[in-house]
Amino acid sequence: MSLDAVLDIVAAFCLISGALLSLAAGVALVRFPDLLTRMHAAAKPQVLGLLLVLVGAGLRLRTGVDVTTLVLVGIFQLATAPVAAHMVGRAGYPQDDIRGDLLLTDELAAHLDRVAGEREDAARA
Amino acid sequence: MKPDPMTPAEPTEPPNPPLSRTARRRNRIVAMTFLVIVWVLLWGTFSWANVISGLVVAAILLAVFPLPPVTFAGRVHPWGALRFLLRFLRDLVVASVQIAWLALRPRHIPRSAIIAVKLRVNSDLNLTLTAEALSLVPGSLILEADRNTGTLFIHVINVDSLAEVEKFRHEVLALEARIIAAIGSPEELRQVRAGSTPPPPVDLEGATT
Numbered sequence: 001m002s003l004d005a006v007l008d009i010v011a012a013f014c015l016i017s018g019a020l021l022s023l024a025a026g027v028a029l030v031r032f033p034d035l036l037t038r039m040h041a042a043a044k045p046q047v048l049g050l051l052l053v054l055v056g057a058g059l060r061l062r063t064g065v066d067v068t069t070l071v072l073v074g075i076f077q078l079a080t081a082p083v084a085a086h087m088v089g090r091a092g093y094p095q096d097d098i099r100g101d102l103l104l105t106d107e108l109a110a111h112l113d114r115v116a117g118e119r120e121d122a123a124r125a
Numbered sequence: 126m127k128p129d130p131m132t133p134a135e136p137t138e139p140p141n142p143p144l145s146r147t148a149r150r151r152n153r154i155v156a157m158t159f160l161v162i163v164w165v166l167l168w169g170t171f172s173w174a175n176v177i178s179g180l181v182v183a184a185i186l187l188a189v190f191p192l193p194p195v196t197f198a199g200r201v202h203p204w205g206a207l208r209f210l211l212r213f214l215r216d217l218v219v220a221s222v223q224i225a226w227l228a229l230r231p232r233h234i235p236r237s238a239i240i241a242v243k244l245r246v247n248s249d250l251n252l253t254l255t256a257e258a259l260s261l262v263p264g265s266l267i268l269e270a271d272r273n274t275g276t277l278f279i280h281v282i283n284v285d286s287l288a289e290v291e292k293f294r295h296e297v298l299a300l301e302a303r304i305i306a307a308i309g310s311p312e313e314l315r316q317v318r319a320g321s322t323p324p325p326p327v328d329l330e331g332a333t334t
């Protein structure tokens with residue numbers, strides 16, 4: 001078997017598994033109960049799915065100009081996906097979009113209460 | 126003059142001490158290098174014209190949008206960095222498979238928790254890297270960060286009991302230790318080792334109920 005054929009097979013494997021992971025992320029978006037659990041789906045299988053698709057595309061293209069762009073896409077995806085998840089989670093946190101009944105413990109609520117209490121004390125003093 | 130008892134004491138150790146001249150210059154050089162690398166990768170070919178135009182663009186960018194000061198006291202440990210990277214890739218795969226399985230599993234609603242973990246090394250760089258890595262490893266998603274105390278608030282998916290939550294707290298600190306082992310200074314390494322018995326989550330004694 002030639003090297004090209006091996007690379008093509010690896011690329012096909014990467015592309016298909018990446019697509020399947022992205023599909024799973026989509027299913028998770030529909031099926032998960034609340035905003036924060038959905039953000040998990042957007043942050044993990046989606047990122048790995050994209051990385052695998054990028055690797056597959058890179059193995060098929062095999063030209064320097066395209067591969068460097070793919071590398072950049074991967075790096076920025078890794079760097080920005082957690083930030084996006086953080087921003088969405090933080091914006092949605094105190095609202096009803098989050099199922100409090102599914103939470104075992106919530107230490108952020110206590111923290112926010114304390115911060116609010118300190119602000120009140122400072123305003124009173 | 127006697128200090129006013131009503132004003133709270135200044136924190137003895139500010140989380141972000143002002144940078145020295147050499148540190149600022151080093152930060153600029155690092156930022157410049159990365160911007161030039163991104164520029165060259167965007168063009169896709171390495172040529173001196175690309176490098177020089179990249180340097181010009183990077184200089185303009187850094188002059189127009191100056192970066193906030195980043196304290197980086199340590200140095201890159203190749204062995205620690207490699208171990209962190211391998212473990213991170215493994216974790217990313219495990220996390221993706223876990224979420225995919227949770228999504229496809231019939232008749233199961235995952236339960237979760239929000240926990241506060243106080244990191245042992247309170248620097249912007251460590252806080253950022255730990256938060257970024259946490260969002261991509263199994264089970265956790267960063268929800269909020271308190272820069273003053275170096276505390277991360279983390280949403281944990283798929284936990285069934287408080288014992289599992291506690292176990293997860295240890296995993297967060299283990300991840301922090303791996304990051305410090307990759308890029309930490311001797312002082313930070315010492316802090317991590319000294320605090321290897323994790324501190325209590327966050328003292329909530331002052332919490333207004």
